[in-house]
Amino acid sequence: MIVVxxxxxxxxxxxxxxTPIDPLVVRMMLPYFSEKFGNTASLHQEGSEAGIALxxxxxxxxxxxGAKETEVYFTSSATESNNTxxxxxxxxxxxxxxxxxxxxxxxxxxxxxxxxMEKQGFEVTKLPVDENGLVKIEELKKAIKxxxxxxxxxxxxxxxxxxxxxxxxxKICREAGVYFHTxxxxxxxxxxxxxxxxxIDLLTASSHKIYGPKGAAILYxxxxxxxxxxxxxxxxxxxxxxxxxxxxxxVGMAKAAEICNNEMAEESARxxxxxxxxxxxxxxxxxxTRLNGDPVKRLPNxxxxxxxxVEGESILMMLDQEGxxxxxxxxxxxxTLEPSHVLTAMGLEAKVAHGSIRFSLGRWTTEKEVNYVxxxxxxxxxxxxxxxPFKTKI
Amino acid sequence: MNYSKIVLKHFRNxxxxxxxxxxxxxxxVGNMACGDVMRLYIKVKDDKIEDIKFETYGCAAAIATxxxxxxxxxxxxxxxxxxxxxxxxxxxxxxLPPIKVHCSLLAIDALGEAIYEYLVKNKREIPEDxxxxxxxxxxxxxx
Numbered sequence: 001m002i003v004v005x006x007x008x009x010x011x012x013x014x015x016x017x018x019t020p021i022d023p024l025v026v027r028m029m030l031p032y033f034s035e036k037f038g039n040t041a042s043l044h045q046e047g048s049e050a051g052i053a054l055x056x057x058x059x060x061x062x063x064x065x066g067a068k069e070t071e072v073y074f075t076s077s078a079t080e081s082n083n084t085x086x087x088x089x090x091x092x093x094x095x096x097x098x099x100x101x102x103x104x105x106x107x108x109x110x111x112x113x114x115x116x117m118e119k120q121g122f123e124v125t126k127l128p129v130d131e132n133g134l135v136k137i138e139e140l141k142k143a144i145k146x147x148x149x150x151x152x153x154x155x156x157x158x159x160x161x162x163x164x165x166x167x168x169x170x171k172i173c174r175e176a177g178v179y180f181h182t183x184x185x186x187x188x189x190x191x192x193x194x195x196x197x198x199x200i201d202l203l204t205a206s207s208h209k210i211y212g213p214k215g216a217a218i219l220y221x222x223x224x225x226x227x228x229x230x231x232x233x234x235x236x237x238x239x240x241x242x243x244x245x246x247x248x249x250x251v252g253m254a255k256a257a258e259i260c261n262n263e264m265a266e267e268s269a270r271x272x273x274x275x276x277x278x279x280x281x282x283x284x285x286x287x288x289t290r291l292n293g294d295p296v297k298r299l300p301n302x303x304x305x306x307x308x309x310v311e312g313e314s315i316l317m318m319l320d321q322e323g324x325x326x327x328x329x330x331x332x333x334x335x336t337l338e339p340s341h342v343l344t345a346m347g348l349e350a351k352v353a354h355g356s357i358r359f360s361l362g363r364w365t366t367e368k369e370v371n372y373v374x375x376x377x378x379x380x381x382x383x384x385x386x387x388x389p390f391k392t393k394i
Numbered sequence: 395m396n397y398s399k400i401v402l403k404h405f406r407n408x409x410x411x412x413x414x415x416x417x418x419x420x421x422x423v424g425n426m427a428c429g430d431v432m433r434l435y436i437k438v439k440d441d442k443i444e445d446i447k448f449e450t451y452g453c454a455a456a457i458a459t460x461x462x463x464x465x466x467x468x469x470x471x472x473x474x475x476x477x478x479x480x481x482x483x484x485x486x487x488x489x490l491p492p493i494k495v496h497c498s499l500l501a502i503d504a505l506g507e508a509i510y511e512y513l514v515k516n517k518r519e520i521p522e523d524x525x526x527x528x529x530x531x532x533x534x535x536x537x
Contacts, residue, residue, distance in 0.1 A: 309451065310451070311429055311430075311451055311452050311453055311456075313395070313453035313454060314405070314452065314453050314454050314456075314457060317395070317397070317402075317405060317453070317454040318405075318406075318454075321402065321406060330429060330453070331428065331429045332429050332430070332452065332453035332455075332456075337428075337429075337493070339429070349427075350426070350427040350428075350429070351426040351427060351429075354426075354429040386411070386412075387408060387411060387449065387450055387451075387457055388449060388450065388451040389422075389431060389433040389449035389450070389451060390426075390431070390451055
């Protein structure tokens with residue numbers, strides 16, 4: 001008898017990469033493609049209809065962040081928001097000084113923007129993190145000097161899910177009179193954010209990480225912050241971001257944010273329970289494993305594990321063949337063939353970083369799916385360890 | 395990553411996997427820091443590869459190329475095996491993503507190193523090309 005195990009059902013555990021759009025969000029967006037298609041800059045009825053939708057969306061986001069409506073700007077992506085911050089703040093404040101501070105575990109779009117600023121003659125300090133990925137607060141205090149114009153620290157890390165102490169960092173920056181930006185792409189919609197309480201001057205958040213469409217993001221800019229725009233033109237978004245406004249995507253983002261905000265407490269408790277079940281089960285049942293990132297100050301949906309003596313891309317591909325989508329910090333999966341800068345900044349040896357897998361859970365992750373992954377994972381690791389020349393265990 | 399069906403087949407069920415108890419030659423290339431290590435064992439009889447096995451730590455492409463190379467080498471004479479090149483490996487695998495081409499080079503290098511060890515052990519003459527290749531691998535730190 002031939003047993004055909006053909007699973008066509010996919011298990012998506014890469015919600016930190018991107019999320020499917022919630023059907024409620026899609027329904028909300030639909031009228032803005034062909035019926036209410038106007039340009040927000042137009043004076044006629046079609047334009048004003050689009051304009052109303054835009055401002056309603058802004059109001060929703062502002063309320064969630066604890067910000068004023070005039071402080072919320074829509075952009076196309078978190079990458080654009082982060083680029084606008086790094087380049088726009090430095091340009092507008094270079095008379096004060098040419099020094100910026102970022103953490104060593106920022107997303108590539110902050111890292112690469114900062115690197116570009118170095119080429120333009122700015123000085124960049126990269127704050128070290130501890131073994132769990134938390135920015136060392138003492139190092140921040142030491143790094144701020146009178147030429148410092150910006151501190152940018154990621155709220156929750158995209159790879160290991162570590163949540164930085166943003167409130168403390170915000171306080172230090174505010175007292176020092178330095179602008180503070182946080183990239184909240186992974187945290188917005190998942191954990192509470194209050195820009196006033198956290199003393200945040202600039203904040204980035206994205207739509208497609210919270211069950212909204214791709215192509216929309218926000219940049220919160222506190223009133224009075226001196227910043228220059230990247231895109232000049234027709235003066236949309238108060239001159240901060242000229243370009244015809246992507247109304248359907250923005251309407252979708254606002255709806256998506258609203259749903260996340262309403263369901264946050266319940267959903268994060270549910271995800272944390274699944275997350276902890278996965279972590280405990282893997283660490284207990286598979287030898288030579290370690291948890292990457294902080295065990296407590298951690299996003300509710302992030303599981304990041306290193307498997308000794310197996311390489312992450314091969315685990316990913318094996319899981320993919322079994323219907324499970326995850327991601328890895330291994331060099332073999334990157335364009336540069338370098339292991340993840342986040343894991344290496346946390347002090348992980350390259351070989352440990354190569355064996356890392358990120359499972360990120362989300363709205364449609366079920367206990368059944370978690371159980372299936374926990375069932376097949378030990379077999380996959382065993383199989384790959386049989387292929388590997390290194391058999392030692394940690 | 396867009397791997398061909400053949401690559402995925404080798405990856406899922408690698409051929410010639412494991413060790414040879416008393417090998418006539420072992421070739422090891424790559425290093426853990428880079429994320430790829432290939433170890434290849436050969437048994438030689440009448441100047442032919444009688445048996446060949448491998449162990450690989452690495453990505454799907456590294457595992458698949460190791461498997462494919464052992465298939466290509468098995469039963470062939472040493473001269474024939476030394477003429478194998480990475481382009482043939484890639485062709486046999488139905489292509490490799492450009493960023494993974496180096497994996498096929500590693501597999502060929504591991505094979506060359508195993509034969510090199512066999513020839514040295516048996517006090518045989520080392521072909522000039524193989525000697526150059528061996529020296530290169532040594533200076534690159536086995537990678």
